[in-house]
Amino acid sequence: MKDQVSAAGSIPRRSRRQRKRSNLTAFSEPPGSSHYRRNGPCSTSSSKGVPNTGPIFSHQILVNGGQNVNPVETKVDLPNGYPPHNLRSWQEARMRKAEEADLSDTVLPDPASLPGLDSASLRLRKLLNNLKRGSEIPTDALRHNLEYAISVMEMNILKNTGSDVTASDDEMPTNLSPVPPEIKSWLVQTFSNSKIGTHSKKGKDRRSLRSVVHVVRASLFVDRMIRKSPSDRNNDIPPQVQMHLKNLDKWTFDIFELEEISNGNSLKYVFYQLLVKFELMKKFKISVSTLLAYCDKLQRGYNKHNNRYHNPIHAADVAQTLNILLMKSGFVNWFSDLEIFSMIMAAIIHDVEHTGTTNNFHINTRSPLAQLYNDKSVLENHHISTAFRMLNEGEGCDILRNFSSEDYQECRALMVEMVLATDMNQHFGQIKRMNQALKKPENLEKSKAMCLMIHTADINHPTKPWPLHYKWTERLVVEFFEQGDKERELQLQLSPLCDRNSTMVAQSQISFIDYVIKPTFNVLFDLFTKVNGREMRDVIVSMNQQNKEETQNSSGSTANDVLKRRFCDVTSVSSTFENAEQVMGILNENKDTCFLCMDHNLKQWTKKNEIEIANMFLGDDAFTEAAAIVPDPLPAAIYDPPPQNGTNKGNENLPKSNTTTKRTLDSPKKSGPS
Ligand SMILES: Nc1ncnc2c1ncn2[C@@H]1O[C@@H]2COP(=O)(O)O[C@H]2[C@H]1O
Ligand SMILES: [Zn+2]
Incomplete structure (x- = not known):
């Protein structure tokens, strides 16, 4: 009972009578409700972009997960009502489709995507058919297609176990399934830069600064x-x-x-x-x-x-x-x-x-x-x-x-x-x-x-x-709710956690x-x-030395150069x-x-x-x-x-510092809400 409620996440307030009449499941969000519309498939998925249930040959999936995908391979032809009553005919159709697969093809869909899964299964079928027929399969093609199928399966294992290893640069944890939808969408919208339905940029703005550290004095x-x-x-x-x-x-x-x-x-x-x-x-x-x-x-x-x-x-x-x-x-x-x-x-x-x-x-x-x-x-x-x-x-x-x-x-x-x-x-x-x-x-x-x-x-x-944490949370919630009020006034969709009523x-x-x-x-x-x-010590010492040498040869005055030099500027080094x-x-x-x-x-x-x-x-x-x-x-x-x-x-x-101050700091101005 509790699960059903919390799965609803954000619950519109109702009158006492309404509440009595409704049962808990009435609160869960159907597909097409505001959560779905606002957040796309991520808000209901167990892994990025892949909904748990329902038909999965949507345009969204192809766009989201299928970069550089050959359009022929992106069509995932699950029959309506799959499974089970027409499973056999669907499999027969797959057999026929498998024959069209080109085993020498090296441009294949992202193994983490649905088209990848589709393509891998067709390739395995074709390999099996060829083996059954005794047709020759070039070793390269065999290896390449098996490797691809393995990577597809492994990506699916990772997705299904919620492991935080992905092929993309998307940073959201994949195991958000126990989180109610509104809170999930808040986490996605607020704490990651993945916009629903788009891919985050790869390798964007990576500084080429050498890592490193001063050695401790x-x-x-x-x-x-x-x-x-x-x-x-x-x-x-x-x-x-x-x-x-x-x-x-x-x-x-x-x-x-x-x-x-x-x-x-x-x-x-x-x-x-x-x-x-x-x-x-x-x-x-x-x-x-x-x-x-x-x-x-x-x-x-x-x-x-x-x-x-x-x-x-x-x-x-x-x-x-x-x-x-x-x-x-x-x-x-x-x-x-x-x-x-x-x-x-x-x-x-x-x-x-x-x-x-x-x-x-x-x-x-x-x-x-x-x-x-x-x-x-x-x-x-x-x-x-x-x-x-x-x-x-x-x-x-x-x-x-x-x-x-x-x-x-x-x-x-x-x-x-x-x-x-x-x-x-x-x-x-x-x-x-x-x-x-x-x-x-x-x-x-x-x-x-x-x-x-x-x-x-x-x-x-x-x-x-707790007393401090609670005060801070109360304050934050007040601020969020005030934003919600503004959004309501402007007839905007209320941001997650900003609706004081729910x-x-x-x-x-x-x-x-x-x-x-x-x-x-x-x-x-x-x-x-x-x-x-201890583990870092050797790295620190050796990199420090390297940086020192680089500094001696470096020149230039851009902000980045300054940052670079900053790491090298160690004069008194002790590695103890x-x-x-x-x-x-x-x-x-x-x-x-x-x-x-x-x-x-x-x-x-x-x-x-x-x-x-x-x-x-x-x-x-x-x-x-x-x-x-x-x-x-x-x-x-x-x-x-x-x-x-x-x-x-x-x-x-400890020894006392000698620092003193001449001026008074006590200005009686009240400077903030408390
Ligand atoms: N207890 C909390 N619950 C939800 N969001 C929080 C909480 N504490 C901090 N944040 C958010 O984390 C943000 C960190 O940056 P800001 O201080 O700008 O704003 C903060 C809030 O938006
Ligand atoms: Zn802050």
């Missing part, structure tokens, strides 16, 4: 990871804020509380604190007044549309999470100061002037921004462009003013790359490519690791303690965690583990990873906390999902009712992780 290693925040010596920060900022390196850091006690200035304090902590103000000669002026602009930009979710608190949260990822992975040692600065900047500015609506909304409403950016990563282009415009607007807010032109170019190129990679339609591709790169460490590109860290920080809240919030969160969050954090922790591990064990201890501790929270959150959503389903029949507002459930207590280990390898001990005894 061992003496700095753990020191940098557990460097104490200087807030306790900063008299210009209100004491309450200072106290709170002491927890900046904790997974359980409460950004909403900071927002409250800082009078709406969480973005400013987090930004400032991170720059001070990593000694970047000093390094890049950024004055406090310039930083404050820029922060004010950013905060105003974030508050322009009064968004419940995409506001300065979200930016502060992403920057704080990035800080944990840097600190707890040892990557803080792997990146140069400029790279760390670029990452913090990217996190801070990544959603500035967000309109509270999605890219698809911009595209569908043909908004000025969509026209300006030609429907490509509309918002992300706007964020990055706005952040640089604000820097250049004068009024003493250009924090990059004292950068050398090389540093400026490098920082800008990195920021652009990272912010564009927060476009969620890059998500599945990004995860897939990182997984592939991790199998071949020499292909690992440092900037891709940075992009993944920012992207992960951007979607971090399902891995935070969206199943808990179910969407379960799918989001299962299909988006878990794979993301898994690949991120894999990256951390691999780079810190003597603190590796300690680093891994810290890393694993945080990974445990992250997954503990995620599992706990999943459990809470599962409970709420049951209520949501019940509410569809009782007629109450699902989200509010579900919200009333008392959550399970958080596992104690989330707040008090058991020490591993004595890693936590060092926190108390």
